[in-house]
Amino acid sequence: MAAAEPLNTGIGESVARVEDSRFLRGLGNYVDDIILPAQSYAAMVRSPHARATINGIDTASALASEGVLAVLTADDFSAFGGLPCGWQVHSKNGDPMTEPKHPILAEGAVRHVGDPVAVVVAETKAQARRAAGLVDVNYSELPAVVDLQAAAADGAELVHGDTPSNVCFDWELGDAAATDAAIAGAAHVTQLEL
Amino acid sequence: MSVNVSMTVNGKPVSAEVDDETLLVSFLRDHLRLTGTHVGCDTSQCGACTIHIDGNAVKSCTMLAAQADGCDVATIEGVSDGEILHPMQQAFKDNHGLQCGFCTPGMIMSALDIVKNNPTPSEQQVRDALEGNLCRCTGYTNIVRSILVGAKEMEAS
Numbered sequence: 647m648a649a650a651e652p653l654n655t656g657i658g659e660s661v662a663r664v665e666d667s668r669f670l671r672g673l674g675n676y677v678d679d680i681i682l683p684a685q686s687y688a689a690m691v692r693s694p695h696a697r698a699t700i701n702g703i704d705t706a707s708a709l710a711s712e713g714v715l716a717v718l719t720a721d722d723f724s725a726f727g728g729l730p731c732g733w734q735v736h737s738k739n740g741d742p743m744t745e746p747k748h749p750i751l752a753e754g755a756v757r758h759v760g761d762p763v764a765v766v767v768a769e770t771k772a773q774a775r776r777a778a779g780l781v782d783v784n785y786s787e788l789p790a791v792v793d794l795q796a797a798a799a800d801g802a803e804l805v806h807g808d809t810p811s812n813v814c815f816d817w818e819l820g821d822a823a824a825t826d827a828a829i830a831g832a833a834h835v836t837q838l839e840l
Numbered sequence: 841m842s843v844n845v846s847m848t849v850n851g852k853p854v855s856a857e858v859d860d861e862t863l864l865v866s867f868l869r870d871h872l873r874l875t876g877t878h879v880g881c882d883t884s885q886c887g888a889c890t891i892h893i894d895g896n897a898v899k900s901c902t903m904l905a906a907q908a909d910g911c912d913v914a915t916i917e918g919v920s921d922g923e924i925l926h927p928m929q930q931a932f933k934d935n936h937g938l939q940c941g942f943c944t945p946g947m948i949m950s951a952l953d954i955v956k957n958n959p960t961p962s963e964q965q966v967r968d969a970l971e972g973n974l975c976r977c978t979g980y981t982n983i984v985r986s987i988l989v990g991a992k993e994m995e996a997s
Binding site for chain 2 (some may be wrong): 672
């Protein structure tokens with residue numbers, strides 16, 4: 647059989663990237679670089695607290711601010727569900743993972759610093775940011791758990807009030823007996839809790 | 841309140857009336873449409889907005905446009921000769937010193953500043969000097985290699 651001609655498939659050979667020249671010259675045209683006629687801009691209002699109840703959101707000043715087109719909060723998304731988790735994991739006992747609702751914008755409570763509470767849309771970036779600073783969120787701070795072990799401990803504050811614990815799933819993969827045997831026979835064993 | 845700013849950008853005089861709170865990076869991107877200078881973090885950590893002011897590398901998200909009044913500003917758009925890449929840009933291309941390309945303009949502008957201050961940097965000196973530029977794709981091995989090769993090419997030419 648004659649030697650096969652190279653197929654130029656890109657498999658097993660270097661491929662010169664066609665996009666590099668424009669990236670290197672500052673001509674990448676990323677999404678943030680695009681300006682279309684009548685384009686508007688969004689700015690997020692985010693939680694400064696690790697955990698808090700939202701008593702109310704006053705959007706009046708933000709709405710009245712120059713250039714503002716809309717101020718959205720969770721109420722505007724009541725027709726929608728939460729953001730779904732794309733990968734379901736079952737616990738080793740077969741239970742489905744605990745999956746509390748992950749709202750598009752915070753509904754009545756925030757659960758981490760940076761949790762999005764409101765979105766301001768305005769004609770310019772500066773107007774959107776300025777108005778985002780005018781959204782007045784009334785919070786009552788709550789105790790927070792801020793590391794994995796504290797969150798998984800018995801009696802921990804529940805990050806989502808409606809779950810039995812903060813544990814999402816208890817999963818394992820592989821051959822436990824073979825792994826134990828390999829560790830038992832190892833010259834050196836290091837233990838690490840993450 | 842608006843202010844009048846005038847500066848030289850990539851060799852051309854520019855002048856505009858802008859809001860006094862306009863950041864230099866916004867002036868370059870939104871007013872002059874030079875969008876090669878990127879905003880990665882808005883907090884002076886990532887270095888994607890690095891440009892040169894009067895010959896020195898500066899993070900343009902950290903200063904107001906008004907502060908650059910009268911200055912000589914250079915951005916990534918002024919580095920190549922049209923489609924002919926600068927030796928530093930060519931070194932990044934040849935050494936796969938970029939993947940998504942978002943941090944690249946800032947990397948190139950920092951690299952040129954590194955070489956200006958030290959035409960024959962060691963690998964460690966390049967790594968130290970890149971402290972203010974973050975890449976989230978490739979890690980730094982190829983970027984550092986690119987800068988070392990670029991420095992050699994610039995020294996030779």
